[in-house]
Amino acid sequence: MDDDNFAPTLRRVRRLVVDYLRPHLDRGSTPVPVAVWEAPGEPVGWSEAVEMDFRPVTAGTPWGRPWGTAWFRVDVDASGLPGALELRVDIGFDHSRPGFQCEATVWDGRGRIVKALEPMNDRVTIEASAGDTVTLYVEASANPNILFAEGGSATAQLNNMPTPLGDLGTAPADPLYRFRGAWVAPAPGEPAELIADIEVLEGILRVGARDSRRYAQVCRALRAMLEVVDTDDLDGTVDRARAALAPALAARAAPSAAVLHAVGHAHIDSAWLWPVRETRRKVARTFANVLDLMERDPEFTFVASSAQQFAWVEADYPELFGRVADRVREGRFLPVGGMWVESDTNLPSGESLVRQFVEGTRYFLETFGIESDEVWLPDSFGYTGALPQIAAAAGKARALVQKVSWNDTNRIPVSSFAWEGIDGTRILTHIPSVDIYNTDLRAEDLVRAESQLRPRGGLTHTLVPFGYGDGGGGPTRQMIASGRRSRDVEGLPRLRFSSPSAFFADASAELTADLAWVGELYLEAHRGTYTTQRAMKVGNRTMERLLEKAEHVAAAAAILTGAEYPYALLRATWQRVLLLQFHDILPGTSIAWVHKEARLAYAEAEATIRAVIDEGLGYLPAAEPSAHAAFPVSAVFQEGRHVLANEYLEAVVDHRGWVVSLRDRRSGHELNAPGEPLGVLRVHPDTPGEYDAWELDADVERVGAELHDVDEIVHSGDDGARTIEVVRSFGHSRFRQRYTLRAGVAALEFHTHVDWAESRKLLKLAFALDVKAESVSFGTQFGYLDRPAVRNTSWDRAKFEVPAHRFAWIGMPGQGIAVCNDAIYGHDVSRHTRDGGGSTIEVGLSLLRSPRFPDPTTDQGEHAFAVSLSSADGIADAMREADRLEGLSIEPIPPAARLVSSMDPGIVVSAVKLADDRSGDVVVRFHEALGERGRARLGLHFPAGKVRRVDLLERELPGSPVCLDGAELSLDIRPFELVTLRLSKHGNSTY
Structure with missing residues (x-):
């Protein structure tokens, strides 16, 4: 007998899991009756749905036109079913992938969200006494498989074939899914634990060398397990089977192994291959799953960014939000990032990025009383060199970024480093070496995270976000079970369930001066997003200019004439624009439905803000007409060429309509x-x-x-x-x-x-x-x-x-x-x-x-x-x-409507507004734009009292003094420095 021929053993192990253990989890399962009602149009709420006429539904029944909603009523009779129960509902899932398909929210009979159902997480624990009948309502979303629209083939995915499914106006009406049934069974116990033991050991074998001693040890443990497990008596032999595997799981990881900080996470795009309205439901489903895990695992923690997503849950699902808030207060449900959404950072203006942090951080402060100090942008398409300074000014000291691991040519050579922005500001930054932000903690991901950690001899710690993203439902019990077994086991790096703050503390301790990156983190991929969906770019830029103008004009009207400042309207409009800066909306990479709604939103926002500007200007002196230039423009046609000239330039256009000459008349140079x-x-x-x-x-x-x-x-x-x-x-x-x-x-x-x-x-x-x-x-x-x-x-x-x-x-x-x-x-x-x-x-x-x-x-x-x-x-x-x-497209603010003006060509004022706390103070934000050290000077056109440096949330900061001399304000400034000042009107101070 060849004791080292483990192939038959491994085949038997896989068959044990697939043919015996997994089916055993549903032992004694009983079908339960289900009825259905399909909403004729857009989704409706629980209270409306439960009043509808439900009809019985059987396995194989088609349901769900694209983007439609069906409500399934499930009646569970617990008679004769002892102990804890699990309900499994299959609404037509493709279990080969976690997202990009149908999903559902489970409600109880009182209108409370219980949890969600997804392809990899399709069970609900039933809390019932014997003899009870439990009624649950399953709100199922028929989201199309747009990424796999041509039948799921690899070719279709790579070629991204056009699909009509991304727009309600072009999507077909035929049902997309078939209901498969619902069953109730006793909750699984030790057999589920045995599966987790086996799968971790199988993972060690997949990533290990076949000729290693560790490989042989694990295989022998699996062989010993097979010798004691009885497929006819799994409940009676599972304990002995687990005991046979225990020594292999108890072997400790190498002392030099990296430490992987596993952080529960679920990257949810605020829109992408689904509309914003579906994201609102995806967030509720994921949050419900997380709360369910927290109920059953007191050590489990979870992070979520995007204040906008919390705000949606607060508005749409107040009872669920209350439970989330309780876990936030416990320190287990962790709001991170402090931005309104995980925005693109290449396309928004500097002031837009400021407002992303202001609105996100302020929401978390106002809602939960907490302030995170990290940036959380795993999926943005490159990272501007201005971000470190903006983040630091918002109180952020560290950042997690991921997408640059997708680079198609070069790899950023460090995983944790001091990222230095264009002004010299540095923040501790980490690129998770696992290369993805939605791992399920499989062995391949853990080993990759260790092998790609750079520099190899200098860093030990890396962060591993785990959980199914993109609406896949977040972390699962299986992931946590796998993570617990992978904490300190030979053949894998060490893993600990952690938090961003714990990780960054360890990362900071091992950071050295040579671990640094200066300037932008350019993504060598997704370069088409600077151009795709032109209307997104125009709408965003137009709103950035208009909002800047509206705030300044409204502030001038308030300070100079006593007009009311539209705080709520401006903030709501900013939040609307910030949502549209999400990294799959502004870059142009969402379905037609998303962009159609975005174009409408931009048009509505523009009309609103132009009205604010017109109203503000109505309180202020009218602008004087500008004088015509002294030198006219000439135009001649000679020898088949068209010539335009003024005192500065002479342009020649040939018969092809091309500008063949542009000469600077002052220097004589051709451009x-x-x-x-x-x-x-x-x-x-x-x-x-x-x-x-x-x-x-x-x-x-x-x-x-x-x-x-x-x-x-x-x-x-x-x-x-x-x-x-x-x-x-x-x-x-x-x-x-x-x-x-x-x-x-x-x-x-x-x-x-x-x-x-x-x-x-x-x-x-x-x-x-x-x-x-x-x-x-x-x-x-x-x-x-x-x-x-x-x-x-x-x-x-x-x-x-x-x-x-x-x-x-x-x-x-x-x-x-x-x-x-x-x-x-x-x-x-x-x-x-x-x-x-x-x-x-x-x-x-x-x-x-x-x-x-x-x-x-x-x-x-x-x-x-x-x-x-x-x-x-x-x-x-x-x-x-x-x-x-x-x-030429948006008229500048007339001098009579300006409260503040720059007196230097290199000092650019990006915001003049009233303070968010409604104190009446004026907030001025400006930056040095030429890369020069000097003294910034601003002209003030209102009687200012005290002036203070503040952060982006308008809180006082220490710093070099600001000189206020009559109508002129000045201070020292470094190249590209961003400065925010808060000025009280003379005789009115908040300090």
């Missing part, structure tokens, strides 16, 4: 590279290998069609502004480009109107510039950052598409050029050496994409873009031009 036109439209094939809406492949640069053909060229305008309009066609789309030169403006504007009807195409606007540079400065939140124009390294090459705010500036001694935009984020930069010497920098702006998944109609229709090109000696000139360009 365009020799022989290269400016503002060229290019259409590229856009078929990424997977994840249509998310990805933009590097190969997209290699193939593209320039729009040569001209349908029409038209002149318009007067001496104040002249325009050459060029009309082109491509495929099924039509393009109208307007080149506009205004009097007194040192910039040529490129206005592009597109009626877009392409599929899987990318539209770019390209500028070939005559400037030598190795890097380009891109606008970002509260400053700018430099990225390479050369592609020497793999890190450089991976940044073939990058996000930017408002401008890109390229400079060399004697010449700088600014490319400014209005709500365009995706940029690419490349450097080309010219024949005979010299180099060209090409800047491309991504205008539109047309992915088919998850929204088959993404960006079809009309869109408008504004870009300008100008000589710019430095970043300050680029910023001024970006301000001017933005002012």
Whole structure:
């Protein structure tokens, strides 16, 4: 006999689990009667549903049109059923995956949520005395399998085939699921524990070396277990079977093993492949599951971010929320992150990110009296270099991020590190080395977490978030059972059930000075999200500008005239906009339903805030009309060329409708590279290998069609502004480009109107510039950052598409050029050496994409873009031009309506508002934007009393003194520093 041939043993073990132990868990199960009522439209509440006419339903009955809701009434007769019972309900689950399908909420007869039902968590414990009849109501959601819409094949998933299921208007009406039945059985006992023992040991075998002593020891323990277990008497022999396995489970982990901090978690996207209304139910289901686990396991803790999700539960399910609040007070249900939602961080403005922290942190403080000190953003698509400073100003000292572990080219070389932002602020940051944020604690994940922890010899601790995410229901009893057995066992790293605070304390203790990362955490993936769903980008940017203006104008009206400040309305609108900045809404990666609702929400919010602005301006002196520029714009047509000129620039447009020359009349420099036109439209094939809406492949640069053909060229305008309009066609789309030169403006504007009807195409606007540079400065939140124009390294090459705010500036001694935009984020930069010497920098702006998944109609229709090109000696000139360009769509605040103004070009005021505590104090937020050390000066246009530095929640901070001298305020400021001040009106102080 070959004692080391364990293959037959392992096959017998697997059969024992599948054919005997798992079925034994349902021993004595009894079918129970079920009745159903399907809601004809949108979901209804429990009190309405229970009054409806339920009809009996049997196994095999189809139910659930896409996005529909069915209520199943389950009547459990406990007669003759001793002890604790478990109800199992299968509404048609696909048990091969935890989410992306039907799920349900279980209610009792009093309208109290008991727990949820999901594919991997389909049992409910019944609390009943013998002879009782227990009635439960199962609110089942027929959510489509959108990610696997083409039958669940791997090919369909990778290719992300278009599906009509993402919109109520296009989804078919046929039922998606079949009800399979409901059964009640005695609660499982020791057999379930034996299964957990076996599965942990099987996991050790899967990750271990087959020729190791440990492998043989575990196999021998399993063989010994098989010798004592009797499949005809499992209840009678399970204790001996577990005893046979005990020595293998008792063997301790290696002293050098990493420590994995397992934290209960359930990443729930606030919208994605389901609408916001379904997220509200998903959150309730997950929270109910967590509460059920806490009832049965006094050591279990759980973390949840996104104040918005807590607020939904508070509004929709007050009884459930009360139980959550009790566990929060116990310190077991832990609100983390302190943001309103887990937002994108590349696309929102700096002030938006400030408000994410303000609204989230304030909600947790007001609701629970707690304040977390960490950032929790596992799934955001890259992390701006401005985030450390913003987070620190909101009282956050550490951060958990994850998505950069998806990098397609380079790996961040450290797992725990001091992350330094653009202003020099550092926060302790961790990238869980397990690479995912929804593990079920299987052996493969635990070993991967240890093997990828970097640096290997320097770090011991890593955080492992566990629980089924995306509506999968969170942690389960099986995960906890597995985790308990994996605490200290040979063949696996050490695991402890933990919390973020405990983990970060251990991580901080082993952090050394060399473990650091400076600047943005750029995600080498999901680059298409800077462009996808153009309406999201425009709506968000429009609301950011309008809210900034509305707060300032309303504050001026309140301080200067005594008008009422609309605190509640502004806060509610901010919260609405912050929700839409969630990392699958603003980036454009949700189903059609989500984006349709978002477009409507933006329109409603815009109307509301424009009314606030109009009302505030009505209290204030009217703005005086500005004088016309002294030098008119000329337009001539000669030798087949169109020439526009003012005192600053001369632009030449040829017969193809291309700007073939843009000359700075002051310096004589040409802005365009020799022989290269400016503002060229290019259409590229856009078929990424997977994840249509998310990805933009590097190969997209290699193939593209320039729009040569001209349908029409038209002149318009007067001496104040002249325009050459060029009309082109491509495929099924039509393009109208307007080149506009205004009097007194040192910039040529490129206005592009597109009626877009392409599929899987990318539209770019390209500028070939005559400037030598190795890097380009891109606008970002509260400053700018430099990225390479050369592609020497793999890190450089991976940044073939990058996000930017408002401008890109390229400079060399004697010449700088600014490319400014209005709500365009995706940029690419490349450097080309010219024949005979010299180099060209090409800047491309991504205008539109047309992915088919998850929204088959993404960006079809009309869109408008504004870009300008100008000589710019430095970043300050680029910023001024970006301000001017933005002012074409939203008028700047008139001087008479300003309470505060900057007296320095590098000091940018981002918020002027009244304090949230309704004291009447004025809050001013500004930053140094040029990367220079100096003294910030602000002009005050109201009689200010005391002035103090405050954090983002408007609480006083220590710091260098602020000088208030009459109508001028000044203080020392470091490069890119963000400052918030609180000023009381003269004679009225809260200090």
